[in-house]
Structures are given as C-alpha cells and as structure tokens.
Amino acid sequence: MRNSEKITPGTDMGTVVVACLFIIMAIVSLWDTTTMMDSDSYVFPRAIAIVMILLCLTLIISNLIRSTGEKLEKAKGVSTIRRISLVTVMLLSCVLMPWLGFLISGFATFLLLMLVSMYDEWSPAKKIIYPLVAVTIVAAFYTLFSKLLMVPLPVGLFFE
Amino acid sequence: MPGIEYLIAALTFVNILLALGGVIAGTVIGSLPGLTATMAVAVLVPITFSMEPSSALILMGAIYTGAIYGGAYSAILLNTPGTPSAIATTFDGFPMAKKGHGDLAITLACLASVTGGLVGATFLLFLSPPLADVALAFGPVEYFWLAIFGLTLISALSEGNLLKGLIGACFGLLLACVGIAEISADVRFTFGNQVLLGGIETVSALIGLYCVPVLIDLVATPDRHLKVTHEPRGFRFLEALAIAWRSKLSLLRSSVIGTLVGILPGAGGSIAGLVAYSEARRTSSRSEHFGQGEPEGVMATESANNATVGGGFIPTLVLGIPGTPPDAVILGALLIQGIRTGPSLFTEGGSIVYTFIYGLFLATFLMLPVGLIIGRYAYKTIITVPKAMLVPTVAFMTMIGTYAIRNSVSDIIIMILLGVVGWILNRYGFSPSPIVLGLILGRIAEQGFVQAWTIGGATDELWKMFFGRPISLAIIAFILLSLFYPFIRTRLSKIFGGGSDAE
Numbered sequence: 155m156r157n158s159e160k161i162t163p164g165t166d167m168g169t170v171v172v173a174c175l176f177i178i179m180a181i182v183s184l185w186d187t188t189t190m191m192d193s194d195s196y197v198f199p200r201a202i203a204i205v206m207i208l209l210c211l212t213l214i215i216s217n218l219i220r221s222t223g224e225k226l227e228k229a230k231g232v233s234t235i236r237r238i239s240l241v242t243v244m245l246l247s248c249v250l251m252p253w254l255g256f257l258i259s260g261f262a263t264f265l266l267l268m269l270v271s272m273y274d275e276w277s278p279a280k281k282i283i284y285p286l287v288a289v290t291i292v293a294a295f296y297t298l299f300s301k302l303l304m305v306p307l308p309v310g311l312f313f314e
Numbered sequence: 315m316p317g318i319e320y321l322i323a324a325l326t327f328v329n330i331l332l333a334l335g336g337v338i339a340g341t342v343i344g345s346l347p348g349l350t351a352t353m354a355v356a357v358l359v360p361i362t363f364s365m366e367p368s369s370a371l372i373l374m375g376a377i378y379t380g381a382i383y384g385g386a387y388s389a390i391l392l393n394t395p396g397t398p399s400a401i402a403t404t405f406d407g408f409p410m411a412k413k414g415h416g417d418l419a420i421t422l423a424c425l426a427s428v429t430g431g432l433v434g435a436t437f438l439l440f441l442s443p444p445l446a447d448v449a450l451a452f453g454p455v456e457y458f459w460l461a462i463f464g465l466t467l468i469s470a471l472s473e474g475n476l477l478k479g480l481i482g483a484c485f486g487l488l489l490a491c492v493g494i495a496e497i498s499a500d501v502r503f504t505f506g507n508q509v510l511l512g513g514i515e516t517v518s519a520l521i522g523l524y525c526v527p528v529l530i531d532l533v534a535t536p537d538r539h540l541k542v543t544h545e546p547r548g549f550r551f552l553e554a555l556a557i558a559w560r561s562k563l564s565l566l567r568s569s570v571i572g573t574l575v576g577i578l579p580g581a582g583g584s585i586a587g588l589v590a591y592s593e594a595r596r597t598s599s600r601s602e603h604f605g606q607g608e609p610e611g612v613m614a615t616e617s618a619n620n621a622t623v624g625g626g627f628i629p630t631l632v633l634g635i636p637g638t639p640p641d642a643v644i645l646g647a648l649l650i651q652g653i654r655t656g657p658s659l660f661t662e663g664g665s666i667v668y669t670f671i672y673g674l675f676l677a678t679f680l681m682l683p684v685g686l687i688i689g690r691y692a693y694k695t696i697i698t699v700p701k702a703m704l705v706p707t708v709a710f711m712t713m714i715g716t717y718a719i720r721n722s723v724s725d726i727i728i729m730i731l732l733g734v735v736g737w738i739l740n741r742y743g744f745s746p747s748p749i750v751l752g753l754i755l756g757r758i759a760e761q762g763f764v765q766a767w768t769i770g771g772a773t774d775e776l777w778k779m780f781f782g783r784p785i786s787l788a789i790i791a792f793i794l795l796s797l798f799y800p801f802i803r804t805r806l807s808k809i810f811g812g813g814s815d816a817e
Binding site: 169176191197210237244248251256263267274287295299304 | 480498500529533705709710726738763767
C-alpha cells in the first residue's frame, strides 16, 4: 500500500538496492543448490535463480542508464513509530506465546495494538468499554478455535 | 436423466435446514483469514456421520460452497483472501472498497458466486461421466503449462512494471522451493533451520503479504480504513444485477472455466480464479481498468471459484479422485458412510447422488440471501468499527488463523516477517500479487515440469512431451494470447485508427 507516500519521478536508488538484495538472495540460493544431489531438486530452483539475477541486472541497468525510475517521497503525518510498534508487538507476542499461552499473550497483544492504533481521546467510557470488548473478542476467538475447532492453542506455563 | 423424485427428496425440511445451516457456517468460517474451505469441511464432517448419506452430502456441499464465497469478504474489505480461492478477488475487490464501493463488490461477489455455483452444479448434473474423462486426459506437462498460464497474470498485476513483476514472481517461486522437495525429498534452502523444513505455508504467506502491509499502513495515519458514504444504499442489488447482466458472457465463461479447472485433481479454486481473471481481463473491453476496481474482475474470480465446487465433485463422484482438497475430505466422509464412488454410483446409488446434486442447487440458491445479509453486516462492521478496534481484531485474527493451519507459532513469525518484506517491496513498486502467484503456482509448475522431464527423458520424447500434446498446445496458445494480447490489440487499434476502449 502506498496510500500515504507520494511517488515522484527521479533516480530510483531504492529499487536498485532492492534488486541488489534479490541478486544476493539468488546467489545464495544457487550456492545452496550445489549441496543437492538429485537433479530433480536443483534444476528448477537453479533456473529460477539465474532468471532472477538476469532480471535484476536488467532492472538495475535500466534504472541507472535512464534514470526514469520512481522516487519515494515521504508524506507528512505518517507515524513510523506506530508502524514499528505494531510489528514489534506482533513479533513479541509470538516469542512470548509458548510461555504465556495464547490467551494471555493474545489479550496483551490486543490491548497493546489498541494503544498503538488509538488516535482519538481516551474518554472515561472508552477506557472501560474498549478493554471489555478486547476481552470478549479474544475469549470468543479462543473458544471458537480451541473448543469448537479443536485447535491445540499454546496453554503456556501458567496453566500447565 | 435425473428425475423429479430426487428434487422432491432434496427439498425436505431437514435438508433445507441443513443446507441453510451449512451455507451460514461455511460463509462465516470462510470469511476468517486462515480458515480455508478444506478446514471448514474437515471440522464439521464428524457431524455428518450419523446422517442419511444424501443429507450428509448436502450439508458438506453447503459448507464448502459457503466457505468459498465467504473468502470474498475479507478479500474485498481487508485485502486479505479469507481462502486461497479468493486471491484474485483482492485485485479488484479491495480497490472497489477503497473507492467506497465495498457494498457493491460484496453483492457482485454474491451474485457471481451463485451463478458460478449453479453452472458448476448443472455440469455435475448433466455432464458428469463425459467430463470426468477430462481429468484423466491431464498429465504432468498439462499441469505445468496450466501453472505457467496462471503466471502470465503477472503481466496484468505488475502495475505497468513487468520487470518488477517478474522478479517478484521469481522471489515467490524460490520461496515455494523452501523445505523438502516434493519429488526428490531433498532438503532445500533451510540453511540448517528445522522450522523451514515444512516449507513456507501458502495460506500464512498470503495472509502476511496481503494483510500485514494493510495493518502497517492503517496504524500510520488517523485516516479511516475504507471510504465511508453516509447515504443509505441498501444491498445495491439492482445495480449489481445490471452490472452482472452487462457482463453476462464473461460471467458464464468464468463459471465454465471454474468448472473445468475444478475437474482437474489438485488444481482448486485459486487457480480457477486466477485463470478466469486472466481470461476476463484479456477479453474485456475495459481491460485497462482491471486491478483498479473493475467489477468484472471481482465477478470473474468469484464465479470461477464457486464453480469449482460442482466441477470438483465430478471426478470425486465418478472416478473417486478428489477434484479439490475439500473434495478429498468429503470423499473420506463418503467412505465412512459406506458409499463407493465410481461410475456405478450414478446408476446404483442414483437416489443419493441426484438428491445431493439437487441439494447443491438448493444450497447455492440459499447463498444469495445468506450471502447478501452476512455481507451487508460484514461491510457495515468494517466501515463503522473504530480503528483502535479494527487493527487489533484483524491482527489477532491473522495470528490465530495462521497458527491454526499447522499449529505452529513459527508460521506466525514467518507470516509477520513476510508481511514486512512485502510492505517494503511494495514501497519500491514490487506488488505482492506476483510473489503470491509464484508461491502458489511454483509447486505445481515444478512438480509438473520435473515429472514431464523425467517421463520425456525416459521415453526419448522430451520435445514431444512438452510441445506435442494437443491439450498442452491449446494451453500454450492461451499463454501466448494472454501475454501478447494487450500488445496486439494496441497495435491493431493503431493500425485501424481509433477504436479506443469504451469508458
């Protein structure tokens, strides 16, 4: 989604960097295929990696020669902190899930993400209603998955 | 010729209730990202063990058809396919929702799903035995070319930058190679990490690539998720009906494509949707609007994926070979019921089969009111719920849904990381759709390619194997047409002066 940033014409160094990273990835993949014994295993990924390198080189050259790529212009009023917080909270939840269990980590994640995405004033009513809704949603999903769909969600050390 | 007595048998109060309940349950489960139609059927199958075989089949068929349609909700409203069948629904469904036409997109999806479901069921009713032969005519090389045909969609999805689209597809194809190779069982690209042995789970990858970027952008600004219009517009049913009527040929073609792809074992709704979308875009007079919120794109996908329900039952019932993954679960349930599938089922077990087929028609008809009502509720919820509720709810759904696929926390981490990678790539013009296409079609393409290569090598007819079979040649012709048609059309319109596309 690029709804908050503007794209303007210019030298697209970002694309060049991404293409270089893809080339490194393809080279690592090619190196890994040398450890495979069966030709059935390496024919396909090797072909893809080579094609990927060629495509990336073409992209880099066309960007550097013609300089007609797109340049990313950062929009105002976009919160990078909130973006990073969202991903961090989700990842942290996964790391702690085996210890805290799905229910507790899920509830904590829900509350933290609520804080991360809250732009309005925290009125007294919201302070009561929002956490209650959070508990209800987490509990409902937990019941649906663990009791009805029989998914073995992590219980955590507290409930073992 | 199936008789009226089977229709009457299908229309008992119990069967109507089962069909209604099945469609509701399937639609709700299918709308949750991570819960696929296969899972919906598998979870609810034990309920059917004590039922009459035809009633059990009606319930399973209703759940299946509802789940396939339900996947459209999150595809349209959240840019996250609820089921893999709805991948191509995101291409135009979400842009429609962003423009404030999410309600219309949902109604269109419902109409298209009903049409596709009815076409699939009609083929199942009248043409099952001859069409089952099609399934047997498809060998590994045809599957390979079919996957390549799906990949040609990249030219449509790369938003004007084919090179970036192709690189994205290569990335997806390499991701599909991670884990244990399906044919040789070699361990690939795991770099000693045991978590990667099972490969990158397709559904969790597509949840990450489509949904996490939406969440990342959603928290960044106080703007609303979707454009909200305050005037009451109802279901916009007549408007949707007019659009559907205008695109009736495309709708029928997509439904037939869906049925035929559904007949092929293992192909499933995602490929049906992609192929139908590709064909609709190629033949439409509004092809340049595809990917920007074109109603015909939504209808093509949704009619095709629901047509796979009827299509998939054809080899399942006639040959005992499941056409789609949910059919495999249903086949297992039938075996438990003591029903032997095969050509004789249509003569010896005619009462069961034909009652079920009429039940499938019933479930598909019921999908119209059920789908419209649930869709309306889903749309109103998504546009009115505050951002501080929407973000954690969607994030929580993606996490629990991803976990449920393989009961793995590692899958959630992979899903989030892929989402971050997808978001970064998207900022530099690498759209997520080619990556997802590569990931989904990579396994089918590789398996077909290696098997065909091996057979061709063993029989000393490698060239003939790939380019000498009539079905392969037909698919290759479609591939070439799909790739070069926009170019040919532009050239032709230049030569003949004008002929610019309407609207």
